[in-house]
Amino acid sequence: MAIYGVGYGYSPLGRSIQDIKAQLDNLQTQLASGKKSNVYSGMGVNEGFAIFARAQLSNLSAYSTTITNVKTTISTANTALQSFGQIASQVKSAAGSGGAVVNGSGQTVGQQTSVLQLRTMLEMLNTQAGGRYLFSGSAIDTPSVASMDDILNGSGTAAGLKQLIAERNQADLGATGLGRLVISSPTATSVSVAEDVAGSPFGLKLSGITSSLTGATVSGPSGSPPVVSVALGATNPNNGDQVTFSFKLPDGTTEKVQLTASSATPPPAGSFAIGATPAATAANLNSALTGAIGTLAGTSLVAASAMAASDNFFNWSAQSTGSVTANKAGSLITGATALSGAAGTDSLTTNFATGDTLTVNGTTISFVASGATGNQLNVNDSIQTLLAKIDSITGTSTASTVSGGAITLRGGTSSDLTITSSNTSALSALGFSSPVSASRASLRVGGSPLNAATALVSGTPANTVSWYTGENGSGSARASSTARVDQTSVVQYGVRANEQAIRSALQSVAAFAVVTTSPTSPNATALISALSQRVASGLTPQGTQQSVADIQTDLANAQVSMKDVGARQNQAQLTLQNLVDQTETVSSDQVATEILALQTRLQASYQTTSMLSQLTLVKYLPVG
Secondary structure, three states: OOOOOOOOOOOHHHHHHHHHHHHHHHHHHHHHHOEOOOOHHHOOOOHHHHHHHHHHHHHHHHHHHHHHHHHHHHHHHHHHHHHHHHHHHHHHHHHHOOOOOOOOOOOOHHHHHHHHHHHHHHHHHOOEEOOEEOOEOOOOOOOOEOOHHHHHHOEOOEEOHHHHHHHHHHHHHOOOOOOOEEEEOOOOOEEEEEEOOOOOOOOOEEEEEEEOOOOOEEEEEEOOOOEEEEEOOOOOOOOOOEEEEEEEOOOOOEEEEEEEEEOOOOOOOOEEEOOOOHHHHHHHHHHHHHHHHHHHHHHHHHHHHHHHHHHHHHOOEOEEEOOOOEOOOOOEOOOOOEOOOOOOOOEOOOOOOOOOEEEEOOEEEEEEOOOOOOOEEEOOOEHHHHHHHHHHHHOOOOOOEEEOOEEEEEOOOOOOEEEEEOOHHHHHHOOOOOOEEEOOEOEEEEOOOHHHOOEEEEOOOOOEOOOEOOOOOOOOOHHHOEEEOOOOOEEEOOOEOOOHHHHHHHHHHHHHHHOOOOOOOOOHHHHHHHHHHHHHHHOOOOOOOOOHHHHHHHHHHHHHHHHHHHHHHHHHHHHHHHHHHHHHEOOHHHHHHHHHHHHHHHHHHHHHHHHHHOOOHHHHOOOO
16 A cells, blocks of 8 residues: 655645735735735725725816816906906096097097907907807807907998997987977077977987076976977076076987077177077077087087997897887877777777786786786776886886887897787787797887988898807806806806996997097087097996906806815815725735735745655654
C-alpha cells in the first residue's frame, strides 16, 4: 500500500495561504485604484447610501452648470443695459443743454449725434450670449429688434417712423396750419376758437380761457366740438389787460397763448392793438390770436406731434373700432346713449338686461337692475360709463371714445384686447361682432386727406414696420425666461426690448434723431427747443414709471438668489462627497500596513509549508 505526502491544495494550510494571497491581491488593487472594490457588492453595507449620494451629486452638478450659464447671461445683459442707460443719459444731456443751434442740415449737432447713438442702442438690444438673444423674451432664437434703417425708413410697403411722424404732422397741423382749430368772429365784437371736429385725437385741444379784459365776457370750452369765446363789452379793454387761451397738445403737454391789450404803435410781440372801437379791437385780437396760434402750431405742436407719433409707433396698443350705429330714436349713438331703454329713446337698439355679462380680457362685467358695485353696471347706465369700466380693466392710458356713431375701444399696452358678451345682439348694437379681438400694434393716422383725418388706426405687418421682433406675451418679461437652479428654486431672468424703460428711451431718442426743420424757418430754433425739452423729459422716468435700473435690479435679485442657492449646494456637495469617499475609498496608509502584515503572514505560511513538505512516515518508523 502506497503512502503519499500531505496534499498542498487540499490541506487547511494550503487553503489559508490561498486566502491570504487573495486578500493580498485585493489590497494591492485597492492601493492602485484607491477604491474598496470595483463592484458595488464589495463596497460594504453603506453602498446604498453612496449610490443615492452619487445621484444627488449628479443633480447638483447639473444645477451648478445651469447657474453658471444663467449668471453669464445676466452679466452680459446687465452690461448691455448699463451701456444702454449711459447712452440715453448722454442724449438727455445733449437735449437738455439748451443748445438749439440749427445747422444747414436742419438739425442740431446733438440730433446728428443721436442718430449714431440710436444705432448703438439698437445693436445692444440684439446682443447674444450662449447662442441666445437676450432681449427677445422667450424667443431666444429671434433678434430683438429690426434694423435701424427699417425702423426709421421702412421696408418695402411697410412704413417706418419717419413716415408716421410726417403723416401725424399733417393730421395735427391741419389744412390751415392752425392745429385743427377754427378761429372766427361770430359777432363784430367777439372772437371764438373751436376744434374742427369732436373726438379727434389730432391738433390742439381747448382746455381753458381766462381774461382780465375790462368789460369782456369769456366762455367755454363747451359744446361739440368744443369752443371758447371772448366777447368784448361796450367799451375797449384797458392797456395791459390780458386774455389767455390754454391748450392740450398731442403728447399730453400743455401750452398757453397769452395776449395783452396794447395802445402802443406798433403793438409789441404777444399783444393786440386797442382799436378805435370794440369792433376794431376784436378784429385786432382775431388777427393777433391767429398769428400766435400759428406760431404755437409751427413750434410746440410740431414737436409734440413728433413725440406722439413716436409713441404711437413704439408703444404698441390694442384698438378696435366698431361700425356706425344708431339708437332707438334713429340718431347716432353717443357717450350719453343708455345701455337699455324704451322704444324711441336714446338707448341701444337691443337692450342689455339684468344677468347679462361682458367679459373683457378675462374679467367679467355683470349687468344688474340697480346699485352696481365693483365690476357691475346698471342696465340703464350710459355707453360712456361702459367704456370707462372697460378702460379700467384694460389699463389703457388713452380712453375709449365714441364719435360719429362709432365706438373705438382701446386696450392697454401690456396685453391684447378680447371682449365677449352673453348678449351678442346688444354687443352688435354697440357696433361690434362677438368676439371683439384686437392685437397690440403701432397706431397711425387713418383716412384721407391726412390733414382732415379724425382717427388713429392700427398698423398691420403689411403697412407698418414692427420695430420689436421678439416674443410679446402678456405675462411678465422676467418670467419669459426661467431656469431651475434647485429642486425648489426657479429664477426668472427674461428681458424684452419693448419693456417700458427700454421702449420709452428708444422712442425719445428716435424722435430726436428724426425731426428736421428748415434752417431758414423763423420757427426753427423754437421748434427744436420745444422738441429738446420733450426729449429730455421723456428720458427721465416719471413717478412709478419703470427705469433701466429697475430691470437691472430684477436681474441682480436673480443673481443674489443663485448665489445663495449655490452656497447651499456647495455645502451639500461637500457632505455628499464625504459620504461617498467614506463608503467607497480606502486609506493608502492603512492598505499598505495591511499588505505588509499579510506579506509577513504569507512568508511564515510558506516556511511552515516547506517544513511540512519534507516530512514522511518513513522518518518516524523504527530502524530494524
